[in-house]
Amino acid sequence: MERLSKRERHQQLNKLIEENPFLTDRELTRLLKVSIQTIRLDRLELSIPELRERLKMMAERSYDSVRSLPLDEVIGEIVDLQLDKSGISLFEIREEHVFSRSGIARGHYVFAQANSLxxxxxxxxxxxxxxxxxxxxxxxxxxxxxxxxxYVRSSGSQRGLSKVEVFTYVGEEKVFHGNFVIYRSHTAIAGETEAEGGNIL
Amino acid sequence: MERLSKRERHQQLNKLIEENPFLTDRELTRLLKVSIQTIRLDRLELSIPELRERLKMMAERSYDSVRSLPLDEVIGEIVDLQLDKSGISLFEIREEHVFSRSGIARGHYVFAQANSLxxxxxxxxxxxxxxxxxxxxxxxxxxxxxxxxxYVRSSGSQRGLSKVEVFTYVGEEKVFHGNFVIYRSHTAIAGETEAEGGNIL
DNA sequence: TATCGATTGGCACCAGGTATCAATAGGAAC
DNA sequence: GTTCCTATTGATACCTGGTGCCAATCGATA
Known part of the structure; x- marks a missing residue:
């Protein structure tokens, strides 16, 4: 109703955009009760790009992450895979993976990479x-x-349990070691699998 | 160089868009050597939306997934915490946590809940x-x-290692069991911690 | 030769902006 | 008061990346 101060409006604007990046300038005029020119001047001052640029950035981010790290599927990028023998995956520790206080990776990410592989x-x-x-x-x-x-240590019985040993390194240095027992439902699949399709883990 | 048949061009078009959804019609005319009108008729026939719609869809997808999957902080909701004694956390298995084929939760989510706790x-x-x-x-x-x-089994030495045993249940049924050895840097903190702030794991 | 699908050109129009200039309102300083 | 300054608003031209529609052309085929 009553007009906000410029400062307050800028805060509001930042908050609104953060909450819903899909808002057009026209919709923002409704929410902030100022003219569309003011909205545009505000965006200019606050370095908030136009709607299309925001969408494009989001799309690019999601596209990149889909390419390199399908987060809800495999953790880590599998770069080499010899089924029932061995595999290698890469995973870079980023902001979202560490304790903010210490900068040390949360254990379950390191585990997730190894488990995925x-x-x-x-x-x-x-x-x-x-x-x-x-x-x-x-x-x-x-x-x-x-x-x-x-490394698959015992592809063992056709059906049942396989043992997989995983070592994780940073450079030459070993940071993680795990012995996994993996349950397998059937016998090996003939030919190709969906591993490369990202559907295995 | 030489013109492709309509059918071939349509295949090419689908492939190009899939590989790079960021292509404008103008860029596609360069790649397919046909007029921009033809490109647009083709998109119409193939139900390929315009660039902006493609970007919007991708942005929405990534936005949704960011909303629904706060993978970066604590996995599971801690509902009870008695420091150095015991704790309880809840975690519901959702679409994004399971193998799409089998509907079975990926191991590292179950591990992550236990590890977080x-x-x-x-x-x-x-x-x-x-x-x-x-x-x-x-x-x-x-x-x-x-x-x-x-359950903290040995808060043991002031400094060094503590053992924590974690059981995970679905209803009455045990689904996971883990023995964790946790490294602690210092002695216990006096009074409150940041556990509820979501900053511990 | 007539006809038909495929292709191309042209034009009006749209959303959601940028860029720029001008006008107005309101308050503070002189 | 008048001047000065900021904030706000209005208006216009222009841009990209399209849609929608109509007409013209080309080439093969009946």
Missing amino acids: AVAVINDEVALTASADIRFVRPVRLGEKCIAKA | AVAVINDEVALTASADIRFVRPVRLGEKCIAKA
Whole structure:
């Protein structure tokens, strides 16, 4: 109703855009009760790009992350995979993976990379982690690139349990070691699997 | 160079858009050597929306996933916490946590809940998982609510390592069991911690 | 030869802006 | 009071990346 001060309006504007980046200038005039020119001057001052640019940035971000890190699927980028033998995946520790106070990676991310790889390397339709024995050898810090290497130790019985050993390194230094027991439903799949399709883990 | 048939061009177009959804019609005319009108008729026939709509869809998808998956902080909601003694957290298995084919939760989410809780229950400034020995007792499925209970077994030496045992249940049924060894930097903190602030794990 | 699908050109129009200039309101300083 | 300054608003031209529509052309085919 009553007009806000410029400062207050700028705060409001920032908040509104953050909450809903899909707002057009016209919709913002309704919410902030000022003219569209004022909205545009405000965006200029606050360096808030226009709607289309905002959408484009979001799309690019999601596109990039889909390419390199399908977050809800595999943790880490699998760069080499020899089914029922070995595999390698890369995972870079970023802001969102660390304790903000110490800059040290939360354990479950390091585990997730290893677990993802251990499951991916199993050549079967359904593969599930049954148990694991893991050691966090040294803390991993923000910015470090984790290289996980998995080796299938016993592809053993056609059906049942396989053992997979995973080592994670930062450079030459070992940071994680895990022994996974993976449950497999059936026998190995003939030919190709969906591993590369990102559907295994 | 030479013109492709309509059918071939349509295949090419689909492929190009899939590879790079950021292409404008003008850029497509360069790539396919036909007029911009043809490109637009083709998109119409193939139901390929215009650039801005494509970007908007991608932006919405990424926006939704950011909203629904706060993977970066604590996994699970801590509902009870007695520092250096015990803790309880809840975690519901949703679409984004399961293998799409089987509806079974990815192991690292179940682990993450237990790991988060094991670290949160430790009354110290810095607490890190040193090692863990875990068993996935039975698969957890979409929609199931996991109740993790952590017990500090040896708050032991003021400085150094603590053992935390975590059991995860769905209803009465045990689905996960883990023995965690947690490294703690200092002695216990006096009074409050930041556990409720979501900054511990 | 007539006809038909595929292709192209042209024009009006749209959303959601940028860029720029001018007008107005309101308060503070002189 | 008058001047000065900021904030706000109005108005216009222009831009991109389209949609929608109509007409013209080309080439093969009946």
